[in-house]
Amino acid sequence: MRAEEYQISSEKFVLHSANKRLHDEKLETKPVSYLRDAFNRFARNKASITAAVIIGILFLFAMIGPVVTPYKVSDEDANYAYVMPRNEFFYKQGIPFWDGGREMGVTEASYILYKGIQEETGRTVIMSEPQIREEEYMGKSVSYYDFRLDTYNAIGVKFVLLKHAEYVALQQYQDENNIQVIFPITDPALRPQAEQDLNNANIWYRTKLGAGRKTTVVYDENGDFIPIYQADNGKDEYTSKMYWEGDEKLYNYAEPKDGDMWNVRVDYREYYRYLHYKAGDGIEYPSFLLGTNNAGKDLFTCLASGARFSFVLAIIVASVNLFVGAVYGAIEGYYGGKLDLIMERIVDILASIPFMIVITLLKYHFNVSHAIILFIAFFLTGWTGMAGSTRMQFYRFKNQEYVLVARTLGAKDSRVMFKHIFPNAIGTLITRSVLVIPGVIFSETSLSYLGIINLNTGNLTSVGTLLATGQNYLFTYPHMILFPSIFISLLMLSFNLFGNGLRDAFNPSLRGTEE
Amino acid sequence: MYMFKYICKRIGLMLVTFTIIFITCFVLVKLLPVSTTGVGVGEDASKIIAQMVSRGYMKYDEVSGGYINTPILEQLGRYLRRIFLEGDFGIGFNMPEYRGRAVWNVFIEKLPPTILINIYSSLLAVPIGIALGIFAALKKNKWQDHLISTLVMVFISVPAFVYASLLLYIICFKLSALPLGVMSLPDVIAAYPGKGYQYIPGEFNWPLYFNKKMFLSMLPAVFSMSFGSIAGYARSTRAELTEVLTSEFMLLARTKGLTRSQATVRHALRNAMVPIFPSIIGEFVSVLSGSLIIEKIFQIPGVGGLYLAAINSRDYDFFMMLSGFYLLVGLLAGLVIDLSYGFIDPRIRMGAK
Numbered sequence: 001m002r003a004e005e006y007q008i009s010s011e012k013f014v015l016h017s018a019n020k021r022l023h024d025e026k027l028e029t030k031p032v033s034y035l036r037d038a039f040n041r042f043a044r045n046k047a048s049i050t051a052a053v054i055i056g057i058l059f060l061f062a063m064i065g066p067v068v069t070p071y072k073v074s075d076e077d078a079n080y081a082y083v084m085p086r087n088e089f090f091y092k093q094g095i096p097f098w099d100g101g102r103e104m105g106v107t108e109a110s111y112i113l114y115k116g117i118q119e120e121t122g123r124t125v126i127m128s129e130p131q132i133r134e135e136e137y138m139g140k141s142v143s144y145y146d147f148r149l150d151t152y153n154a155i156g157v158k159f160v161l162l163k164h165a166e167y168v169a170l171q172q173y174q175d176e177n178n179i180q181v182i183f184p185i186t187d188p189a190l191r192p193q194a195e196q197d198l199n200n201a202n203i204w205y206r207t208k209l210g211a212g213r214k215t216t217v218v219y220d221e222n223g224d225f226i227p228i229y230q231a232d233n234g235k236d237e238y239t240s241k242m243y244w245e246g247d248e249k250l251y252n253y254a255e256p257k258d259g260d261m262w263n264v265r266v267d268y269r270e271y272y273r274y275l276h277y278k279a280g281d282g283i284e285y286p287s288f289l290l291g292t293n294n295a296g297k298d299l300f301t302c303l304a305s306g307a308r309f310s311f312v313l314a315i316i317v318a319s320v321n322l323f324v325g326a327v328y329g330a331i332e333g334y335y336g337g338k339l340d341l342i343m344e345r346i347v348d349i350l351a352s353i354p355f356m357i358v359i360t361l362l363k364y365h366f367n368v369s370h371a372i373i374l375f376i377a378f379f380l381t382g383w384t385g386m387a388g389s390t391r392m393q394f395y396r397f398k399n400q401e402y403v404l405v406a407r408t409l410g411a412k413d414s415r416v417m418f419k420h421i422f423p424n425a426i427g428t429l430i431t432r433s434v435l436v437i438p439g440v441i442f443s444e445t446s447l448s449y450l451g452i453i454n455l456n457t458g459n460l461t462s463v464g465t466l467l468a469t470g471q472n473y474l475f476t477y478p479h480m481i482l483f484p485s486i487f488i489s490l491l492m493l494s495f496n497l498f499g500n501g502l503r504d505a506f507n508p509s510l511r512g513t514e515e
Numbered sequence: 516m517y518m519f520k521y522i523c524k525r526i527g528l529m530l531v532t533f534t535i536i537f538i539t540c541f542v543l544v545k546l547l548p549v550s551t552t553g554v555g556v557g558e559d560a561s562k563i564i565a566q567m568v569s570r571g572y573m574k575y576d577e578v579s580g581g582y583i584n585t586p587i588l589e590q591l592g593r594y595l596r597r598i599f600l601e602g603d604f605g606i607g608f609n610m611p612e613y614r615g616r617a618v619w620n621v622f623i624e625k626l627p628p629t630i631l632i633n634i635y636s637s638l639l640a641v642p643i644g645i646a647l648g649i650f651a652a653l654k655k656n657k658w659q660d661h662l663i664s665t666l667v668m669v670f671i672s673v674p675a676f677v678y679a680s681l682l683l684y685i686i687c688f689k690l691s692a693l694p695l696g697v698m699s700l701p702d703v704i705a706a707y708p709g710k711g712y713q714y715i716p717g718e719f720n721w722p723l724y725f726n727k728k729m730f731l732s733m734l735p736a737v738f739s740m741s742f743g744s745i746a747g748y749a750r751s752t753r754a755e756l757t758e759v760l761t762s763e764f765m766l767l768a769r770t771k772g773l774t775r776s777q778a779t780v781r782h783a784l785r786n787a788m789v790p791i792f793p794s795i796i797g798e799f800v801s802v803l804s805g806s807l808i809i810e811k812i813f814q815i816p817g818v819g820g821l822y823l824a825a826i827n828s829r830d831y832d833f834f835m836m837l838s839g840f841y842l843l844v845g846l847l848a849g850l851v852i853d854l855s856y857g858f859i860d861p862r863i864r865m866g867a868k
Contacts, residue, residue, distance in 0.1 A: 353536050354845060356807075357838045360826050361543050442674060449676060450807055450823060467676060471812065474680055475688050485677045493672040 038427065038505040048501020051494035058491055062311045065304025070283045073297065073305050073459045077286075079158065079268055081296035082477050083151040086287050100287075101127050101148040111145040112217055116225060117156035117202050120183065121267055125153045152286060156202040157183055158268045167254060167262045173274055181270040184251030185263065190228035201265050204228060230255070291479045293469055303483055306463040309455065313371065314440040317378040322433045324379075325386025326425075330417050332387065333394025340391075351384040355443065359452060370453045371460065378440055389432055393425035427506030434502055438495035445488055463488055522854060529846050537839050541594065544831050545587045563608055566615065570606065605832030610824055618836045620717030621821065626803075627724050628697060629810070629817035632733055633802035636740035641795055644745040648752025653779070655757055663749060670746035679739035679812045687735055694732040696814040703729055736813040740806060744798070748791070755787040762786075789860045797852040804844045 032040070042048060086100030106114075111130065118125040130147040162170065174181050183204070192200065192207045192215040203215065205225035210216030220226050232250040254262040269285060276283040290299035332343045359377045366373060397403060398421060406420050441463075447453040448464030455462040463484050470481025504510055564582050567573040571593050576583040584590075597603040604622075607613035613621050651663040670678075687695045703723050704712045712723055723729070759765065760783050768778040803818075810819035818837065825833035856863050 349532055349535055352532055352842075352846060352849075354838070354841050356822075356826075356841065357536075357540060360834065360838075361540065364547050364829065365543065445674070446676075446808060450811060452823070452826060471676075471680065474684055478684060481680055485680065489673040489677050492674060493669060496668060496672045 034423075034427075034508070037508065041510065042501055042505035045501040045504065047497050048505075051497035051501070054490060054494040055498060058307065058487065058494070059311060062304060062307035066301065066308055069298065069301045069304065070281060071298040071301040073302055073461050075297065075301070077272070077296040079155050079296065080152070080272075080286050080288075080292055081294055082473075083286070083288060083292050085289060085291040085299075085479055085483075086152065087289060088287060091287075096128065096148055099127075100150060100152050100291075102151050103146070104149045105133075105144050105146045108143055108145065109214065111147075113200075113202060114149065114154060116205060116217075117154060119225065120202075120204050121153065121156055121269075123150075123153045123269070125150050125156075153269065155268045157204070157265050158271070159199060159201045160264050160266050160271065161257065161261050162254075162264050164260050164262060167264060170264070170266075170274065171253075173277070179270055181266055181274055182253050183265045183267055184229040185253060185255050185265050186228045187230040188255065290483045291477075293466070293480050294473060294477075299466070299480065299483060302461050302466055303463065303487060305459065306455075306461045306466060306484075307487060309371070309460060309462055310441045310444055311437075313374060313378075313444060314437040317375060317382060317440045318433045318436040320379055321383040321386050321436060322429060325383040325388075326390050326422070326429060328383065329387035329390025330394060330422065333391035334398055334413070334417050334421070336395075336398075347384045347387060350381065353381065355381055356452075359447065363452070369457075370455055374444060374447070374453060374455075378443070382436065382440075386429065386432060386436075389428050390422075390425050393428060394421055397421045397424050431499065431502045431506055435495070435499045438492055438499075441488075442492060518857065525850055525854065529850050533839075533843060533846055536842060538591065540838055541591055541835060542587055544835060545584070545590055547829075547831070566606065566608060604836040607830055607833060609828045609830040610833070613830070613833070617717070618832050621833075622818065622836060622840070623717060623719055625816060625818045625821045627719050627721060628733070628815050629805040629819065630802055631724055632697075632736050632740060632809075632815060632817070633805050634799075635733065635737040636744065637795075637798050637802060639737060640741040640744035641748060641798070643741075644748025645752050645791070647745065647749040649756060649784070651749065651753045652756035652760060655760075660753075664753070667746040667750045667753075670742050671750065675739055675743055675806065676808050676812060678742055679735075679809060682735050682739055683812065693735050694728075696732065697736060697816065698729055698732045699816060733815075736809055736815060739812070740809050751791055751794070752787065755790060756783060759783045759787045789856075792859050793852040793855040796855045797848045800848040800851050801844055804841055 084100045084102045085098055087098045090097055091099040111126075114125045127148040127150050130145040133144050133146060134141050135144055136142075170181060173179075186201075186204055190206060192198070192203050193209045194213050194215045197203060197207075197215045204227060206218040206228050207215045208218055218226060229249075229251040232252055254264045257263050272286055273284055288298050288300065290303065293299055293302070328343070328347075332340045355377065358380055359373065362373045362377055363370070394417075403416060403420055406416050411420070444453070444462065445464035445467065448455050448462040449468045450464075451468065453462075454465075456465045466484040467481060467488070470477075470484060473480050564573060568575070568582065571585060572590055573582045574585050575581075594605070597605075602619065604618040606618060607616050607621065647663055647667075651660045651667075654660045683695065686692050698706070700714050700720065700723055703726065704714060706728050707726060710726075714720060714723070760779070765778055765783060768782050769775070773781070805817060805819050807819040807823060809815070810817050811823065814820075818840075821833065822837045822841070824830075825837060
């Protein structure tokens, strides 16, 4: 290449804007407001969005859950205590998961009892083929039966004492709906004699007192149970046949007891439905999505109500703290000087009182609902943090030129404070108050878990109480602690992620730092 | 010299705060009616009242013919005099097993398990947490970092009682690898008949806690305590170290010929530790206080359990002493953390205007 190729003649140069007048160009893009900018940054953070969705779902669960469930927190049925979680879908498909079943390993005597219940009620109690295993126990070989037990149907039949009128009403209900609720009464003379089985309504077959005062079954020549139903002896106005085919004998339904009471053997599943039909609360057969606890309360209802209480308390505490803290901090920061010094010492002292002491003293002094005590305690110790961050923002902005301009133009103190300076603090304050919510929920759960606060009255309960009860049955019925744990863990995790995202979103210096 | 002055000022301020809270607390407690919840079936309250009279909390009033509370200021005076002159923090009233026993002695007995479990968990948490944090920072934005950061987020968020229960269920119950709860002292004595262990009331009884079975029974609690702090240390170490690693003096260190590991250890780590070291010191001050929840789950016979029992049975002398103790430990930890910044990093000038 030669050098002259690079020489460009001067005619080729043309002035770009020779005859034009230059103006500032009009902005083509729209201005992005502070909140919009924050939102955009938040929306790019996938983890925070997921967390926000999970929080939303948990919040909906807490708000809608207690409304849609037919049960109330105060509803309890000791017969259905400790039943396993059941999802009707899995149950109907016969999938051995979340179907109200429980893996059991029991001795032969208990296995026969369950088999008897299954045979009499005609409903599946033993959900899987039992596996028999032999184990040494105190020098003897004992057989254990491993199988999946339907915890709902395992309740079987119960003795119930009814007044004559109730008994008649139950009979009518049976006739109208064509359902067998009452099963024939067993012959008192043939009932088991072992002390532990005296009131066991589920033994409807012939037994004898075996070794060690334990009930042993007597089978007929085919190896079947021999029923011990009381034949019709004229004492009971109602008699019936059993629903089994080929059994044409008439049996007594109830045995008269003292004082117009009748001892009736009811099929408890149907009787449960009858009781709720009478109460008219819309509950049919028992089915508990998350199982029940030791008192037979529906865990779904308890968890949803506890969650609702936690959310409501946390949101109220967060908003009150935000309001009081913001006003206090604004006054401190804006006026400064001696006022600030005094107000800061008050905050210092309040902030260093351990929360435990506050809550205990409140509990000792005021005989009101613990929910109110919780609120006061959270308020007393909580707003100081909010005041601190408002104060800091005010110190940063109060001597800036635009504030001086506003003051020179004659704006009143309150206007300068809340119109001109306060918006600068909004980002920090929103992040802080959102993070107050999981903090309050966590403290509330811990306190009720430790038993310092007792929220378990009437239709109120708390996640901490559920966790504390569940703890006692950790090894036997782990489902009782599982669901509250999942709830609180998910909630804390999502709130932490959400809070992180929010903090980044309200930090304008991060603008444009991510790809 | 100004440093010494500053420290004195801070200690003075702390004592003022402590005194105000403690005396307010005392007055609020003394405003309450005397509780006799500790009176068992078949007993009468006279026993407790007799105790109260002997301590000067109540006196016989001739006008009404019954026992009334002595004035609160008088009670406060006696209380403080006893504490400072005799080291006497009062006696138990309401908890049947501690009735009539000196609060201080019971407290001393309960201290070792709490302290030990805290120390073990700190010894476990600090190195592991810092190591994980350094590792994550060096592998920034690689899969190792993402894994550690996710785990850290999970362990920081999930409450201790959840993974304590999980540990208890899986390791102690399903696998039977460790005992279900912390051993009680009579069990320890029974387990080692040859060692001549003796339980002395009102003493620390340290020897009883240093043996294999006791140590093993403490492990589940130690693990559950340490998870949260491991995650905390890992998170702050990672955050500090990533920031330091991108700073310009690191570039200088590399250009003057240091290898990456030399530069990291000599320059980055030292600077990254400035905010972390004070919290380690703070942790070792607050080993005294422990966690109420972990003590409840693992049935640790420690200070936390005693505090809960005192709150629930309204034993005011115990409540006052333990509240004061927790308050002091909390304030002290905060003070130590603040002051240690100045000792660790000469760039931070404490109390300078």
